[in-house]
Amino acid sequence: MISPQFALFDTEIGTCALAWGEKGLVSVQLPSHSPAGLRARMLRNLPGAVEAEPPAPVRRAIEAIQALMTGEATDLSFIELDMSAVPEFNQRVYAVARAIPPGSTMTYGEIAKRLGDPLLARDVGQAMGQNPFTIVMPCHRVMAAGGKFGGFSAYGGVATKRRLLEIEGALPKAEPTLFGWA
Numbered sequence: 001m002i003s004p005q006f007a008l009f010d011t012e013i014g015t016c017a018l019a020w021g022e023k024g025l026v027s028v029q030l031p032s033h034s035p036a037g038l039r040a041r042m043l044r045n046l047p048g049a050v051e052a053e054p055p056a057p058v059r060r061a062i063e064a065i066q067a068l069m070t071g072e073a074t075d076l077s078f079i080e081l082d083m084s085a086v087p088e089f090n091q092r093v094y095a096v097a098r099a100i101p102p103g104s105t106m107t108y109g110e111i112a113k114r115l116g117d118p119l120l121a122r123d124v125g126q127a128m129g130q131n132p133f134t135i136v137m138p139c140h141r142v143m144a145a146g147g148k149f150g151g152f153s154a155y156g157g158v159a160t161k162r163r164l165l166e167i168e169g170a171l172p173k174a175e176p177t178l179f180g181w182a
Contacts, residue, residue: 005052006042009062011069017042020058024080028133030154073102076136093127100141103169129153140164
């Protein structure tokens with residue numbers, strides 16, 4: 001098996017990264033505290049990965065992610081994901097979440113119901129926290145009950161989740177407070 005390759009790319013929210021292998025993307029990462037920190041995270045998560053120039057299908061994925069980050073209602077479903085290392089339950093959760101269109105949200109409980117068991121909401125949340133394909137598998141569109149944000153494991157936490165939902169039009173833009181942005 002060939003080691004995965006990865007590339008960093010700029011978006012509206014900062015430098016992101018993705019990695020690919022023979023069967024599609026294996027990782028998509030949101031910005032870190034710095035591009036160097038993001039590069040280090042990619043190498044830590046994917047030992048042996050090599051930074052490389054993306055081939056045409058990966059370039060198209062990058063362009064689509066960049067467009068989504070500018071507020072375009074871009075469909076990312078064409079992007080091939082290699083889920084060979086993803087547990088079967090998570091794959092089922094991700095299939096439901098990936099169908100949530102930009103500008104929309106679902107709750108952990110709604111996904112659990114779609115999977116056939118409303119008691120799986122906590123398990124759905126855990127699967128979201130393990131999502132290796134952030135943005136392409138839009139875990140940011142999955143909310144807790146009552147319109148609460150729930151968690152978000154990407155750098156910046158819930159503030160990043162809020163920003164992504166604002167960009168997509170699922171939330172009104174936050175207004176600055178006396179001490180900066182909410």
